Amino acid sequence: MPETDQVTQSQGRRTGMVSGFGIASAVLALAAVVAAAVIAVMWSGHRAAASERSYQARSMQAAAEWTGVLINMNTDNVEASLVTLRDGTVGELNSGFDASIAPYREVVKTLRSRTTGRVESVSIEEFHRDLDSQSGRRPPESLAPELADRTDTVLVVATSVSENAGAKPTTVRWNLRLGVSDVDGKPMISRLESVR
Amino acid sequence: MRNLARVLAFDVAAPLAAISALLIIGVMLEWPLWWVSVCSILCLLIVEAVLVNAVLYRRDSVTVGTDDDKPGLRLAVVGVASAALLSAAAIGYNSWVQPDRVFTADSADVVRIATEVAEATATFTPSDPNSSIERAASLMVPERAEAFKAQFGSATADMVKRNMSAQAITMSAGLETLGPSSASVAVLMRGTQSAPGQDPSSAVLSLRVALSRESGSWRVVDVSPINAR
Numbered sequence: 001m002p003e004t005d006q007v008t009q010s011q012g013r014r015t016g017m018v019s020g021f022g023i024a025s026a027v028l029a030l031a032a033v034v035a036a037a038v039i040a041v042m043w044s045g046h047r048a049a050a051s052e053r054s055y056q057a058r059s060m061q062a063a064a065e066w067t068g069v070l071i072n073m074n075t076d077n078v079e080a081s082l083v084t085l086r087d088g089t090v091g092e093l094n095s096g097f098d099a100s101i102a103p104y105r106e107v108v109k110t111l112r113s114r115t116t117g118r119v120e121s122v123s124i125e126e127f128h129r130d131l132d133s134q135s136g137r138r139p140p141e142s143l144a145p146e147l148a149d150r151t152d153t154v155l156v157v158a159t160s161v162s163e164n165a166g167a168k169p170t171t172v173r174w175n176l177r178l179g180v181s182d183v184d185g186k187p188m189i190s191r192l193e194s195v196r
Numbered sequence: 197m198r199n200l201a202r203v204l205a206f207d208v209a210a211p212l213a214a215i216s217a218l219l220i221i222g223v224m225l226e227w228p229l230w231w232v233s234v235c236s237i238l239c240l241l242i243v244e245a246v247l248v249n250a251v252l253y254r255r256d257s258v259t260v261g262t263d264d265d266k267p268g269l270r271l272a273v274v275g276v277a278s279a280a281l282l283s284a285a286a287i288g289y290n291s292w293v294q295p296d297r298v299f300t301a302d303s304a305d306v307v308r309i310a311t312e313v314a315e316a317t318a319t320f321t322p323s324d325p326n327s328s329i330e331r332a333a334s335l336m337v338p339e340r341a342e343a344f345k346a347q348f349g350s351a352t353a354d355m356v357k358r359n360m361s362a363q364a365i366t367m368s369a370g371l372e373t374l375g376p377s378s379a380s381v382a383v384l385m386r387g388t389q390s391a392p393g394q395d396p397s398s399a400v401l402s403l404r405v406a407l408s409r410e411s412g413s414w415r416v417v418d419v420s421p422i423n424a425r
Contacts, residue, residue, distance in 0.1 A: 021267035025274045029205075032213060032278035035285040039220060042285075046292035049299070121404060121422045123370030123382040126307040131367055131386060155370040155382055157402045157422045173423045175384055175400050177368060195367055195384050195400055 055187075056124050056152065059180040062088070062187040063154035064122045071117025071160040071174060078108050090148070090181055090188040117160030117174075125153035125177065148181035151190060199262050206261030206270050207249060210277040211242050217280035224284070224291045295376075302379070303371055306414050309335055310381035310405035311366045313416045317344075318364035318387045318401055325352045336416040337408070344419075360391040364401060377409045382422060 066088045073081045082105060086097045158174040179191025218235045225231050253259045260269055316332035329348050333341035355362075364387040372380040383403045390396035406418040 021271045025271050028271070028274045028278040032274070032281045035278065035281040036213070038285045039281070039288050042288045042292050046288075046296060049296040053299075121372060121382045121402070123372040125368055125370040126303060127311060127366065127369040129365070129367055131365060153368075153370075155368055155384065157382060157384070159423050173400075173402075175402055196386075 121157040202261040217284040306379040314383040320362040
């Protein structure tokens with residue numbers, strides 16, 4: 001019965017000199033398992049940080065594109081631009097879009113203005129101080145959590161030059177704070193505020 | 197049963213763990229050419245050892261994991277596997293955890309310095325004309341600080357003569373770009389200017405502050421208006 005022999009043999013050894021190596025192996029194996037767990041934690045942390053950065057980049061991109069349409073509205077493209085702008089919004093800004101933008105549409109049409117705008121700066125807001133909070137103005141509400149996972153604020157600085165029919169060109173400086181909400185992974189504009 | 201456990205642990209799990217650790221290190225280092233070559237050599241050696249182990253098992257019916265005469269070899273196998281995993285953990289800390297922490301700390305730092313300098317460049321008190329200029333200059337790189345002082349020196353004299361004062365408060369500051377050694381911050385401020393006998397006038401000032409990391413700390417390289425047109 002070689003099988004039994006082997007077992008008795010090895011059991012005899014286990015109580016003897018093997019134990020030193022065995023303990024060392026077990027300690028090393030434990031260290032390896034801990035290292036593997038630490039690597040898993042670091043990996044998930046790093047992935048979260050990386051996806052955070054790429055999401056912020058996409059938010060900035062979305063805000064820049066949206067503002068680009070807003071500041072380049074002309075008589076010829078006003079209808080198409082407004083559709084693009086409305087499609088890029090979500091929440092209150094979307095539901096109240098037609099009402100709030102209607103006067104603007106009339107102005108663009110009657111003035112027959114030609115506007116060329118350029119986005120000068122796009123940034124993720126890291127610091128904000130509401131200078132008018134004392135005057136009782138209520139801070140804009142953020143989007144309902146069931147609509148968006150998160151809302152970031154993107155600062156956009158832009159310049160546009162309008163040439164109205166029969167008048168000299170006027171330069172408009174835009175200092176905008178855009179709320180960009182994550183709607184099913186797609187960044188959409190949920191808040192539009194002008195910094196004054 | 198005990199033999200099966202030993203085969204799974206020493207003959208299967210250990211080489212797999214070592215190979216995965218080597219591959220993970222590659223991911224962490226983003227596969228530089230030297231690691232591609234080192235990693236393939238090491239992986240090849242491990243695969244070779246596994247094959248030798250399998251061949252010897254067919255010949256002697258005993259593997260590294262089950263050979264009672266060679267406990268030292270088993271310790272060496274476990275040692276190699278855990279060394280690989282521990283190195284991967286150390287490299288991961290260095291190339292994932294550390295840069296992420298630095299990025300977070302940097303984004304707070306550059307915004308703080310940029311708002312401070314931006315406010316100082318747009319603030320002026322006739323009674324103490326140089327205080328805000330000095331404050332801004334102290335956060336700039338030396339070359340830029342000199343140019344900045346010279347540039348503002350002439351404007352200062354005029355403002356002192358007219359007894360004007362200017363105040364700027366940051367409303368919003370945002371991060372445009374942030375790299376390991378350079379950053380750019382947009383600062384929107386409300387600037388208020390007042391002179392005796394005139395109503396104070398206020399306007400939104402938008403400045404872009406460029407920073408660079410000089411021997412460990414962030415310094416301002418340039419301050420310029422965003423709406424230059």
